[in-house]
Amino acid sequence: MLDVRNLSLAYGQTPVLADLSFSLGADEILMLVGPTGCGKTTVLRTLAGLVRPDAGEIVLGDQRITPKRDVPPEKRRVGMVFQDFALFPHLSVIDNVAFRLSDRGPAHEWLERLGLTALADAMPERLSGGQKQRVALARALAHKPQLMLLDEPLSNLDAALKDTLRWDIRTALKEAGVPALWVTHDQEEALSVGDRLGVLNNGRLEQLDTPEQCFSQPTSRFAAQFLGEAAFVRGHRDGPVVATPLGSATAITQGASGEKVDLMVRPDDLTVVPSRDGNGVVEWRRYEGETRLYAIRVCDGEALRVRTNHELDLAVGAPVHLRISSEHPLAAFTPEPAA
Numbered sequence: 281m282l283d284v285r286n287l288s289l290a291y292g293q294t295p296v297l298a299d300l301s302f303s304l305g306a307d308e309i310l311m312l313v314g315p316t317g318c319g320k321t322t323v324l325r326t327l328a329g330l331v332r333p334d335a336g337e338i339v340l341g342d343q344r345i346t347p348k349r350d351v352p353p354e355k356r357r358v359g360m361v362f363q364d365f366a367l368f369p370h371l372s373v374i375d376n377v378a379f380r381l382s383d384r385g386p387a388h389e390w391l392e393r394l395g396l397t398a399l400a401d402a403m404p405e406r407l408s409g410g411q412k413q414r415v416a417l418a419r420a421l422a423h424k425p426q427l428m429l430l431d432e433p434l435s436n437l438d439a440a441l442k443d444t445l446r447w448d449i450r451t452a453l454k455e456a457g458v459p460a461l462w463v464t465h466d467q468e469e470a471l472s473v474g475d476r477l478g479v480l481n482n483g484r485l486e487q488l489d490t491p492e493q494c495f496s497q498p499t500s501r502f503a504a505q506f507l508g509e510a511a512f513v514r515g516h517r518d519g520p521v522v523a524t525p526l527g528s529a530t531a532i533t534q535g536a537s538g539e540k541v542d543l544m545v546r547p548d549d550l551t552v553v554p555s556r557d558g559n560g561v562v563e564w565r566r567y568e569g570e571t572r573l574y575a576i577r578v579c580d581g582e583a584l585r586v587r588t589n590h591e592l593d594l595a596v597g598a599p600v601h602l603r604i605s606s607e608h609p610l611a612a613f614t615p616e617p618a619a
């Protein structure tokens with residue numbers, strides 16, 4: 281169990297974490313995303329005890345940590361997995377995993393669970409990136425941590441390996457029954473692997489919710505734009521419905537009829553068909569294999585992205601009709617004041 285309350289931290293005069301609060305359940309995995317420099321690694325470093333916060337408290341199991349009551353990193357029982365694996369190069373796999381353990385049983389157990397038994401006596405230099413990361417995970421879990429911190433654990437691995445390993449890491453964390461905080465830059469990973477997702481912006485949690493809620497019901501434009509390819513179409517409320525030049529959709533939030541709003545649309549909320557008297561033209565196209573992504577310029581507004589089946593083959597410059605086809609409610613935001 282982890283409880284973070286009103287954590288603040290500045291490097292010199294630069295505030296990095298601002299009144300950050302969240303809790304993690306017994307075996308909950310929280311994915312942490314946000315733009316570069318927003319403080320993700322600093323959150324992990326603070327929880328690990330590598331930097332001391334200026335204010336707030338961390339309750340980790342039965343430890344209560346405050347700026348005045350520090351607990352050193354080695355007493356926090358926090359396991360860490362980094363993108364660069366950080367194995368001891370002069371120790372074999374089993375000696376890495378069992379490092380400083382008086383009982384080597386859990387080391388053998390985690391090697392087996394993570395499919396590494398045959399490599400127990402190998403030296404790290406012989407291992408592939410995926411195997412190194414499994415060893416790093418086994419080492420962290422064999423030490424029976426009360427919290428796991430993962431800082432972009434898959435970013436040095438190729439795409440095919442990432443997909444398998446992310447699920448193996450999730451399974452291992454759940455088997456170990458430890459809460460985990462997992463920083464990633466990968467949207468698919470952020471949305472698919474964790475139990476909850478936190479969107480960090482300038483050291484503040486902009487949104488903390490299930491991945492589904494964060495993606496489909498972002499509470500701010502920032503969260504909307506950070507997850508997935510969001511665009512905004514100006515419309516007017518008419519009861520629960522927002523009417524736009526591209527058709528109508530139900531809005532998630534209610535407001536006064538007649539009020540101007542920007543409706544958030546993603547490429548799968550729109551449908552495009554060829555049409556001589558349509559409302560737009562194809563500005564660019566991108567073949568994606570199973571799908572195609574088109575940018576459609578509508579009147580003189582911004583180009584909107586729409587994803588279609590790969591069989592719809594439209595040329596650049598082709599006249600088309602673009603409409604909102606989403607059957608689920610869409611997020612609506614108050615228009616930003618003109619610059």
Ligand SMILES: Nc1ncnc2c1ncn2[C@@H]1O[C@H](COP(=O)(O)OP(=O)(O)OP(=O)(O)O)[C@@H](O)[C@H]1O
Nearest residue numbers: 291292294296314315316317318319320321322323
């Ligand atoms: N030791 C330090 N001294 C001073 N400033 C630091 C230090 N470490 C990080 N920073 C600054 O704090 C801010 C947050 O850094 P942090 O590494 O936590 O961001 P991040 O969200 O993990 O970024 P990235 O996604 O690029 O890894 C950045 O502006 C960074 O330059």
